[in-house]
Amino acid sequence: MTASVTDEKRRARRAGVGALLRGQMRNIAPFLTLICLIAFFSFASPSFPTLDNVGNILTQVSVTGIIAVGLTFVILCAEIDLSIASVANATGIVVAYFTAQESYVNIANLPLPGAAAIALAFLACTLLGLLNAFGITFIGIPSFIMTLAMMQIAAGISALLVRGQIAYKVPDLVATLGAGSIGGIPWIVIVAAVLLLAGHLVLTYTRFGRYVYIVGGNREAAEYSGLNVKLIIGTVMVISAVSSGIAGMLGVAHFGSAQQNEFDTYLLDAIAAVVVGGTSLFGGRGGIGNTIVGLFVLGVLNNGLDHVKIDSFLKILIRGLILLAALVINVYAQRLRETAEE
Amino acid sequence: MTASVTDEKRRARRAGVGALLRGQMRNIAPFLTLICLIAFFSFASPSFPTLDNVGNILTQVSVTGIIAVGLTFVILCAEIDLSIASVANATGIVVAYFTAQESYVNIANLPLPGAAAIALAFLACTLLGLLNAFGITFIGIPSFIMTLAMMQIAAGISALLVRGQIAYKVPDLVATLGAGSIGGIPWIVIVAAVLLLAGHLVLTYTRFGRYVYIVGGNREAAEYSGLNVKLIIGTVMVISAVSSGIAGMLGVAHFGSAQQNEFDTYLLDAIAAVVVGGTSLFGGRGGIGNTIVGLFVLGVLNNGLDHVKIDSFLKILIRGLILLAALVINVYAQRLRETAEE
Amino acid sequence: METGAPVIELVGVSKSFGGVAALRDIDFVLQAGEIHGLVGENGAGKSTLMKIIAGVHGDYVGELRLDGRETRFRSAGDALAAGVGMVHQELSIAPDLSVGENVFLGTQPVNKAGIVQWRRMVEDARRLLAGLGLEIDPRARIGDLPIGLQQMVEIARVLFSGARIIILDEPTSALSPPEVERLFSLLRRLREDGRSIVFISHFLDDILRVADTVTVFRNGRRIATTPASETRKAALIERMIGAGHEELGESYRADIRLASASAAPVVLQASNLSLGRAYRDVSLELREGEVLGLYGFMGCGQIELVRTLFGKLKPDGGVLRIAGTEVRLASTSAARRAGIAFVPESRRSMLFHAEPLYKNTSVSALERISRLFLKPAREREMAHAQIDKLQIRPPRAEALVGSLSGGNQQKVGLAKWLSFPPKVLILSEPTRGMDVGAKEDVVRIVRGLRAEGLAILVASTEPETVLSLADRIMVMKKGAVVREFENEVISKDRLLEAA
Amino acid sequence: GRSDKPLKAAFSNAGLQATWCAQGKQAAEYWGKLFNVDVTWFDGELDAVKQRAAIDNMASQKWDFVAIQAFGIGTLTAPVQKMIDAGIPVIDMDTLIAPLDQIKVHSFLAPDNEFMGASVTQALVGAIGGKGKMIMTQGALGHTGAQGRAKGFEAVVKQYPNIEVLDTQPADWSVSKTAQLWETYLTKYPQIDAAFFHNDDMALAAYNVMKAHNRTSILIGGVDAMPPAIQAVAEGRMYATVRNPSCRIHGGAIVAGVAAVNGEKTDQGIPKNIVTDGPVVTKANAAGMQWMEDHFLI
Numbered sequence A, B: 001m002t003a004s005v006t007d008e009k010r011r012a013r014r015a016g017v018g019a020l021l022r023g024q025m026r027n028i029a030p031f032l033t034l035i036c037l038i039a040f041f042s043f044a045s046p047s048f049p050t051l052d053n054v055g056n057i058l059t060q061v062s063v064t065g066i067i068a069v070g071l072t073f074v075i076l077c078a079e080i081d082l083s084i085a086s087v088a089n090a091t092g093i094v095v096a097y098f099t100a101q102e103s104y105v106n107i108a109n110l111p112l113p114g115a116a117a118i119a120l121a122f123l124a125c126t127l128l129g130l131l132n133a134f135g136i137t138f139i140g141i142p143s144f145i146m147t148l149a150m151m152q153i154a155a156g157i158s159a160l161l162v163r164g165q166i167a168y169k170v171p172d173l174v175a176t177l178g179a180g181s182i183g184g185i186p187w188i189v190i191v192a193a194v195l196l197l198a199g200h201l202v203l204t205y206t207r208f209g210r211y212v213y214i215v216g217g218n219r220e221a222a223e224y225s226g227l228n229v230k231l232i233i234g235t236v237m238v239i240s241a242v243s244s245g246i247a248g249m250l251g252v253a254h255f256g257s258a259q260q261n262e263f264d265t266y267l268l269d270a271i272a273a274v275v276v277g278g279t280s281l282f283g284g285r286g287g288i289g290n291t292i293v294g295l296f297v298l299g300v301l302n303n304g305l306d307h308v309k310i311d312s313f314l315k316i317l318i319r320g321l322i323l324l325a326a327l328v329i330n331v332y333a334q335r336l337r338e339t340a341e342e
Numbered sequence C: 001m002e003t004g005a006p007v008i009e010l011v012g013v014s015k016s017f018g019g020v021a022a023l024r025d026i027d028f029v030l031q032a033g034e035i036h037g038l039v040g041e042n043g044a045g046k047s048t049l050m051k052i053i054a055g056v057h058g059d060y061v062g063e064l065r066l067d068g069r070e071t072r073f074r075s076a077g078d079a080l081a082a083g084v085g086m087v088h089q090e091l092s093i094a095p096d097l098s099v100g101e102n103v104f105l106g107t108q109p110v111n112k113a114g115i116v117q118w119r120r121m122v123e124d125a126r127r128l129l130a131g132l133g134l135e136i137d138p139r140a141r142i143g144d145l146p147i148g149l150q151q152m153v154e155i156a157r158v159l160f161s162g163a164r165i166i167i168l169d170e171p172t173s174a175l176s177p178p179e180v181e182r183l184f185s186l187l188r189r190l191r192e193d194g195r196s197i198v199f200i201s202h203f204l205d206d207i208l209r210v211a212d213t214v215t216v217f218r219n220g221r222r223i224a225t226t227p228a229s230e231t232r233k234a235a236l237i238e239r240m241i242g243a244g245h246e247e248l249g250e251s252y253r254a255d256i257r258l259a260s261a262s263a264a265p266v267v268l269q270a271s272n273l274s275l276g277r278a279y280r281d282v283s284l285e286l287r288e289g290e291v292l293g294l295y296g297f298m299g300c301g302q303i304e305l306v307r308t309l310f311g312k313l314k315p316d317g318g319v320l321r322i323a324g325t326e327v328r329l330a331s332t333s334a335a336r337r338a339g340i341a342f343v344p345e346s347r348r349s350m351l352f353h354a355e356p357l358y359k360n361t362s363v364s365a366l367e368r369i370s371r372l373f374l375k376p377a378r379e380r381e382m383a384h385a386q387i388d389k390l391q392i393r394p395p396r397a398e399a400l401v402g403s404l405s406g407g408n409q410q411k412v413g414l415a416k417w418l419s420f421p422p423k424v425l426i427l428s429e430p431t432r433g434m435d436v437g438a439k440e441d442v443v444r445i446v447r448g449l450r451a452e453g454l455a456i457l458v459a460s461t462e463p464e465t466v467l468s469l470a471d472r473i474m475v476m477k478k479g480a481v482v483r484e485f486e487n488e489v490i491s492k493d494r495l496l497e498a499a
Numbered sequence D: 001g002r003s004d005k006p007l008k009a010a011f012s013n014a015g016l017q018a019t020w021c022a023q024g025k026q027a028a029e030y031w032g033k034l035f036n037v038d039v040t041w042f043d044g045e046l047d048a049v050k051q052r053a054a055i056d057n058m059a060s061q062k063w064d065f066v067a068i069q070a071f072g073i074g075t076l077t078a079p080v081q082k083m084i085d086a087g088i089p090v091i092d093m094d095t096l097i098a099p100l101d102q103i104k105v106h107s108f109l110a111p112d113n114e115f116m117g118a119s120v121t122q123a124l125v126g127a128i129g130g131k132g133k134m135i136m137t138q139g140a141l142g143h144t145g146a147q148g149r150a151k152g153f154e155a156v157v158k159q160y161p162n163i164e165v166l167d168t169q170p171a172d173w174s175v176s177k178t179a180q181l182w183e184t185y186l187t188k189y190p191q192i193d194a195a196f197f198h199n200d201d202m203a204l205a206a207y208n209v210m211k212a213h214n215r216t217s218i219l220i221g222g223v224d225a226m227p228p229a230i231q232a233v234a235e236g237r238m239y240a241t242v243r244n245p246s247c248r249i250h251g252g253a254i255v256a257g258v259a260a261v262n263g264e265k266t267d268q269g270i271p272k273n274i275v276t277d278g279p280v281v282t283k284a285n286a287a288g289m290q291w292m293e294d295h296f297l298i
């Protein structure tokens, strides 16, 4: 009885728009940050709010976005993957390694038909993901440190394949998806959008997606509910590696070359996008929607700073400070939400 | 009654050497890894097991070692600090910024007396540490992401101060400690040894040190025992920043120049040293002893690979694989120990 | 019983967590030299009130007087400095540190220079623990000790912290009866010294035996405070949860007749299971439509045994058969697919607090209703079926489980298995920390499931739970099965004797 | 000559963290002022992805001309092509944006890395009398400049059978890696006569290690001839370095850009490929080199 009375009161309180807003703060705060950034840059530079530049931003966040799809799964499970950038790099290099290069490229590579090269690249990133999965679930190495080792291993594979050289050619399909466009829209933007949508659908509407949230919400309870937690975490690590692999292949095509350390910045960019978007590092909360907002917060920030006249050396500091501000907002929003819930 | 009987049995069981060894596996395993590496490299290269090279290894692990002192505190508290390398870099640059440079150095800097420059450098790293502490304890940002933002902020400060230039001069005291030697022993090795020893003594013989273990072992228990958990975590973050700062100052003197991104490799090196040494990422277990073993595992590995003739491109992969192997050994040792306990 | 002046006095204390009132307008008096028993349902606010006195909750409405002077503790450190120590409901030790350090957690002896004196610490700890009748090597890692001893060390820490006001929040739930006896005699000794003790427990017999004064809480309010000598168990229960629950007063001193072996088919059979030092050579049979009770003190191996039956731990030896076929349970999901359901001891490890009720009740049965895509409508149907069956309140499938009351959360923990549906249901400590009313619900539900033909294993360290539920009882001691009772008359005393 | 109307130019370089690039920025701004050009800077931050994003953004704005030093070959092709298609003259500095036949840049101003490597090596070999033991410490193996310098080094030492090359491991332009490598070398090799470093920063870091080990008799050669290295040459800490003329390249880009706006066409007036080589710097010409750099002449 007490229960239902309290409950009715609760519902009444919830009905208030204010409370509703507060409950949604985790999602609203990053969005507000985004609006502020857009408003600021539009005001500060006439070249920022142009259609052309919107296209730039979309293209610039595409590679990060593809990586972030898999990383969102990983972080929702309360794990982390530090090998994303390095696996992306290795996969991009593998696909180029198995493609015939121009004569002036000095790599002892193995040209194969495009389909075979793509298949081998998928195989490579899947294997790296499986190795991560194996280390984390079977051996029991914390993901932070397992993927740190993987970061080095994948970098080693990249180095070994290109040996300091640069490869330019990738299979036609990859080249089209990475650098081509259709009706003025770059294919890479379309691919990123499709993968983000697919990630969202999997997380929201499939049994596996539910398990990801459940495992992230309370791992112990998931295990005592008879879920195969190891399988789920393992799968998530493989999804992350394959997402990174796709990003690596398209990225190589997009940038027009495959070389060592090409993707290094994507590690922090992708993690920051997921976290700034409001997905909790402790798992169980957030999703692709949040990741998309996070992607645009960072994308707009990076792009906008190029449009305003600003001391080049100051830029790095400003980027750091805005990132910190976004995090602070995020945490406070989270706190407000929790107060609203209780 | 039950108590004492179980206890006696336990002691009897423990007396077995086998069981004792298994119980100590967490500490023994990294040590075995170290022995194996040393044996391998001594066999593979005649120039490796020389007194001169022992000196090299000692010098090479010194900067990492100084950073690792503070990081050990942080990891024992079950937190992480990703800003170590970048704080080291910023501090090294600050100390050079306030020192008179040669005329050919093109930095608009502010020459001050050596003592003042050193004081300002200490102030700088302390402030950065305090900012980390504030974000983690008061605002409640997870340390992983707070120190990620700090990594960018400190990099921004470095960029702003040197503006792409290189500074060479540091105060005499710093220059002596970083690059000088006494009786054939480099001062930087002595400083690292003293700081590691001090860290060990603080962790083992002071209440604060024990607090660190308690907070890392069970944060709630620490709170209920009346410990000021926030203060302890905050202090630990400041210790980490100051350790990094010292490493940065001496490192700049040791390498003979202060420039951006000079310390980047130290982030992974220091984390790997602490973790490979056997300190648990989940807090409460390990210590400076473990860190020292970890430092030498990595130091010997890095140094040894320079002594054997090996394909430069293969080196990265080999280093990654050996790191992974060390982790696997570590986890299995841990598991053996836990079985021994039951 | 003569008592002194009030050492602690609370006047009009209220406390709410984000709008939900946990305590409403509490007046509470603790005298010098008394043992004050505190009883009440789960969630009645007992722990919350004590945490206010111990400085854990600093923001509350009302007034706290220490020795007649108004104070407000901002942290546990404040309270400790003022002589208030508390043993919390959840075990709070640092598992990787030594026993000695845990005895002094945070107050390790130091010399003038601030250097921790390890040798003195070990000696002091040894002496203090010996005073409690515990011969433990203070240098041993505490995480290696059985839970009961860990709990005793934690109690020792508070008792020897020099606190004049000692709060014990359900300290006996992890202790064996002899350990409880030792604790009680120590509490009486401390009372002679003039210290004040608050003792919270759901074991009303214990409270009546050791306390001088008993206070009853209900729904965040103090209902009554009476001298222990002037009240009875039935009266306490009535104050706690209302009239009409007289049968709960039963203390199982009387004899209980166990059923004779049933002829129903065997569902689960274990032969000679062993696991390291946890348990060895355990054999058992579980038949359709019966409840097998597994009794033993904390640390006797039953926790590990039931986890093995659910695939969480892997046995070193022995054979497990389900419906006659040998199985190897590689994981909990293998166990679930084999038809085994398991409800662990703590709510924290069975529920997803941030998720709505229907997602909690469907989690183990999802693959039965959906291959690839979720079917939320079916999930809600399933939830409503369980809500009706177990009378979960509020009856809303969308309610966040974290916002349910303790008793209802416990029901959700059971409900999530019933849609599966399992062949074998294993309950580990189904009544740990539960108030008498909630215990009654559990008994009712388990009996209902037995009637439906489920094979049920109940493992518990509480004799009442086993006695009230089981058709047959197995007793474990130090990892071995030492007695089996079936088809005979048994009482609580005989059960305790066997353990 | 100087432009009558004010021009807007965009410059991008590999990363301002590098002193060579930072000097180039100053030179471009200095020459820009002289030629009435307002220079906007897009920093590549020594990162292919960041530079690509920066050039994408550059390409969506209007410029009279642009000048780019690529961090990684081939990573900027698409946006650069977009600017060329829009009729903006693109001047390629120091590193190829893409193989020259693939992209119609207005002109390519770069030093010959092979020549730089060879000429310093030649100076070192000469100084040790054509025989002895040498070490080359490379930059990042993936860097085209490093590859050219390595080629130049090898071409010279090949001609001297009495020169033994002890080691050629890369230090990735990093002073800490250089220090670590050289600590090992000094232990491993009792005799080292000369050492060639792919840039001056690494050379100076190694000198520091040599000093600590009392092995300063090793002759050191570097590349870039930035002021600290000129000083080191003047003081005898380094034997020689070769000027990689940052000011000439960046100032030249301004001049070429202004001329392009005024109608100068590729291969009709300005050649497609301009080699900007600088001289070897030894004690003899160090002071003059410093003066020219102070005035952004070389």
Ligand SMILES: Nc1ncnc2c1ncn2[C@@H]1O[C@H](COP(=O)(O)OP(=O)(O)OP(=O)(O)O)[C@@H](O)[C@H]1O
Pocket: A002, A003, A004, A006, A007, A341, A342, C020, C041, C042, C043, C044, C219, C402, C403, C404, C405, C406, C407, C408, C437, C438
């Ligand atoms: N942590 C919490 N967050 C939000 N609401 C809560 C929380 N804990 C309890 N409540 C609400 O407070 C009310 C009272 O809870 P309480 O645990 O006292 O119930 P109860 O009457 O003791 O029921 P039961 O006998 O089932 O335990 C419940 O309706 C519940 O919804």
Ligand SMILES: Nc1ncnc2c1ncn2[C@@H]1O[C@H](COP(=O)(O)OP(=O)(O)OP(=O)(O)O)[C@@H](O)[C@H]1O
Pocket: C017, C021, C022, C040, C041, C042, C043, C044, C045, C046, C047, C048, C049, C089, C406, C433
């Ligand atoms: N930290 C907290 N945040 C939110 N709600 C809380 C918190 N602590 C307690 N509550 C709520 O306050 C109420 C009283 O809880 P309390 O723990 O004091 O009960 P209790 O009487 O000790 O119960 P039990 O017998 O189960 O230990 C419950 O509804 C509980 O959910």
Ligand SMILES: [Mg+2]
Pocket: C041, C042, C043, C044, C405, C406, C407
């Ligand atoms: Mg209740």
Ligand SMILES: [Mg+2]
Pocket: C046, C047, C048, C089, C169
């Ligand atoms: Mg309680």
